[in-house]
Amino acid sequence: MNSRKDIGWYLLFTMPLLFIFTTVVLIPFIIGIGYSFVSWDGIPANPKTFVGFDNYVELFKDKRFLQSAWHTVQFTLLALIIVNVSGLLLALLVTAGLRVSNAARTMFFLPNLIGGLILGYIWQFIFTDIFKFIGEKTGLEHIFFNWLLDPKFALYAMVIVFTWQMAGYTMIIYIAGIQGIPDDLIEAAKVDGANLRQRLTKIVFPLLMPSFTVCLFLTLSGAFKIFDVNLSLTKGGPNNATEMFAMNIYNEIFAYSHYGLGQAKAIIFFLIVAILTLTQVAITKKREVQM
Amino acid sequence: MKRTSKWILELLLVLVALAFLSPVYIMVVNSFKNRAELYENALALPSSLSFEYYVKAMEKMNFLNAFANSLYVTIVSVIIVVILASMTAWMLVRKDNKISKTIFMTFVATMLIPFQTLMMPLMQVMDWIRTHLHIPMLNTHEGLIYMNVGFHASMAVFLYHGFIKSIPVALEEAATLDGCSKFGVFWRIVFPMLKTITVTIAILDVISMWNDYLLPSLTLSDKDLRTIPLSTFYFFGEFTIVWNLAMAGLTLAIVPVVVFYFFAQKYIIKGIAAGAVK
Numbered sequence: 001m002n003s004r005k006d007i008g009w010y011l012l013f014t015m016p017l018l019f020i021f022t023t024v025v026l027i028p029f030i031i032g033i034g035y036s037f038v039s040w041d042g043i044p045a046n047p048k049t050f051v052g053f054d055n056y057v058e059l060f061k062d063k064r065f066l067q068s069a070w071h072t073v074q075f076t077l078l079a080l081i082i083v084n085v086s087g088l089l090l091a092l093l094v095t096a097g098l099r100v101s102n103a104a105r106t107m108f109f110l111p112n113l114i115g116g117l118i119l120g121y122i123w124q125f126i127f128t129d130i131f132k133f134i135g136e137k138t139g140l141e142h143i144f145f146n147w148l149l150d151p152k153f154a155l156y157a158m159v160i161v162f163t164w165q166m167a168g169y170t171m172i173i174y175i176a177g178i179q180g181i182p183d184d185l186i187e188a189a190k191v192d193g194a195n196l197r198q199r200l201t202k203i204v205f206p207l208l209m210p211s212f213t214v215c216l217f218l219t220l221s222g223a224f225k226i227f228d229v230n231l232s233l234t235k236g237g238p239n240n241a242t243e244m245f246a247m248n249i250y251n252e253i254f255a256y257s258h259y260g261l262g263q264a265k266a267i268i269f270f271l272i273v274a275i276l277t278l279t280q281v282a283i284t285k286k287r288e289v290q291m
Numbered sequence: 292m293k294r295t296s297k298w299i300l301e302l303l304l305v306l307v308a309l310a311f312l313s314p315v316y317i318m319v320v321n322s323f324k325n326r327a328e329l330y331e332n333a334l335a336l337p338s339s340l341s342f343e344y345y346v347k348a349m350e351k352m353n354f355l356n357a358f359a360n361s362l363y364v365t366i367v368s369v370i371i372v373v374i375l376a377s378m379t380a381w382m383l384v385r386k387d388n389k390i391s392k393t394i395f396m397t398f399v400a401t402m403l404i405p406f407q408t409l410m411m412p413l414m415q416v417m418d419w420i421r422t423h424l425h426i427p428m429l430n431t432h433e434g435l436i437y438m439n440v441g442f443h444a445s446m447a448v449f450l451y452h453g454f455i456k457s458i459p460v461a462l463e464e465a466a467t468l469d470g471c472s473k474f475g476v477f478w479r480i481v482f483p484m485l486k487t488i489t490v491t492i493a494i495l496d497v498i499s500m501w502n503d504y505l506l507p508s509l510t511l512s513d514k515d516l517r518t519i520p521l522s523t524f525y526f527f528g529e530f531t532i533v534w535n536l537a538m539a540g541l542t543l544a545i546v547p548v549v550v551f552y553f554f555a556q557k558y559i560i561k562g563i564a565a566g567a568v569k
Contacts, residue, residue: 006386009382009473009474010382013378013379013381013473013477014378014379014383014394016375016378017375017376017379017444017448018394020437020440020441021398021445023416023420024409024413024437024438024440024441024442024444025401025404025409025441025442025444025445027412027416028409028412028413028416029404029408029409031412031416032409032411032412035411035415044418090307093300093303093307098300098304100304101304103308104304104305104307104308106552106556106560107308107312108308109556109560110312110315110549110552111314113498113502113549113551113552113559114545114548115502115503115504115520116502117502117520117524118502118520118541118544118545121523121537121541122314122315122317122318122541123314125317125318125321125534125537126314126317129329129330129333130317130333130334133332133333133334134334164311169563172563172564172567173563173564173567211567214567215567218567225405225406225407227407228502228505228520231504232524232527245407246405246407250407250410250505253410253411254411259411262411263412266407266408266410267408269405269407269408270403270404270408273403273405274403277403278403
């Protein structure tokens with residue numbers, strides 16, 4: 001009897017968001033696939049020429065693009081390890097029942113609230129001036145110099161800034177995981193004579209697998225898609241040594257006006273991000289244990 | 292734990308926390324120094340507390356205007372996301388048919404699309420709407436809000452969906468029998484029950500929208516419309532070399548964030564932990 005009325009309510013409740021979502025995400029995604037098959041300089045009056053898979057062939061010959069992919073891989077691997085190790089260590093330290101825990105936890109999370117663009121600028125000053133200053137005062141000039149001018153070290157600088165941003169975030173998630181482990185389980189292991197290392201590797205880490213899944217997913221996709229920090233800290237320099245995937249795509253489209261080629265890169269970027277994160281989640285999910 | 296080892300751990304934690312916050316210290320102290328003092332010792336406390344550079348940075352960044360812009364865009368976007376996403380998710384859960392499942396799966400699947408994949412075609416679509424339908428989607432705060440809502444829809448629907456599934460229907464049915472309309476059931480009964488997850492979604496979205504640089508940079512071109520990340524970007528383009536002025540500008544830019552954190556930290560930390568359990 002009321003099914004007609006029900007459909008009316010259904011539409012009223014879902015349509016507004018679906019409409020916005022369709023125009024902002026779905027339609028651009030679909031026509032984005034189309035753009036990747038044309039050659040176009042972005043000027044509306046100029047023709048869009050259909051070139052088939054030419055853009056996709058060309059991007060694999062684009063040295064700078066492949067380089068940016070390689071930088072992204074290096075950066076992501078380093079960041080994945082360092083962010084999660086430090087996040088987990090901070091979480092263990094903060095949950096050890098110390099008096100300063102609450103204040104420390106608040107401090108560790110703060111950088112995550114400051115946007116990537118601003119973080120990059122703060123650290124630009126630290127690497128260019130503070131590092132140089134410390135190097136001159138202490139004589140450790142081979143460690144403390146302007147990292148942003150050295151191709152290899154500039155990448156490490158990005159890892160440091162990203163770690164500063166993300167460690168507190170992963171810490172919060174690890175804390176939630178650690179607190180979800182029942183105390184009596186740890187107590188029982190203690191009574192049975194398990195030492196700290198055994199308690200960690202046999203009880204805490206296996207039960208933390210769901211937290212690992214989430215944190216690895218967040219750092220993996222965050223590092224892979226990094227743009228803001230890249231822009232404000234190094235602008236991709238020196239000599240494109242820190243140009244990441246996302247920035248290469250941005251430049252291809254908006255700086256060089258290669259709309260079709262840039263969009264083809266963007267589609268490849270999407271495929272890689274999707275495959276990587278889905279694989280990671282599938283792998284870590286498999287290792288989650290039920291209590 | 293033994294007493295001494297506990298003291299060592301305690302000290303270690305304090306040291307780690309101080310080292311962690313040292314960039315903030317460096318930024319703040321140097322925002323008060325003149326150039327000569329900065330280069331003499333960049334780590335020392337300033338010799339005097341002059342707000343000269345803050346006044347100048349505020350002027351150059353058009354700070355109050357940028358702050359108001361950021362506030363407007365973020366608050367309105369978050370309110371619309373929360374209202375529309377909770378309504379949508381509720382219907383998708385309660386009308387559990389093929390269409391609902393398909394819609395939900397579409398939302399979830401699109402969470403994998405990076406912004407870079409959408410940015411160029413999105414600008415083309417918005418430009419098309421502007422020229423053909425005469426709706427000003429580009430270079431207006433309202434257009435940016437519209438796009439913010441679209442981009443944050445998936446995550447919000449996903450989180451609401453999971454939460455609503457765990458709420459029993461009995462209460463809603465009772466209210467319907469008492470003659471409550473769907474609208475009434477949702478706003479009087481369901482929405483208040485969603486408070487925890489609403490806070491989580493609002494916090495996650497506030498943080499990401501407030502700090503977003505790329506989308507505003509693509510949509511807003513008028514100087515007067517700039518948000519805080521945008522004005523910081525342009526400010527830096529001009530003043531990179533003048534570090535003391537730059538540090539004053541950066542400190543200004545993060546003051547709103549720190550104030551927000553100070554008041555909402557309990558909810559922020561809880562919200563992040565809750566949001567992670569998907």
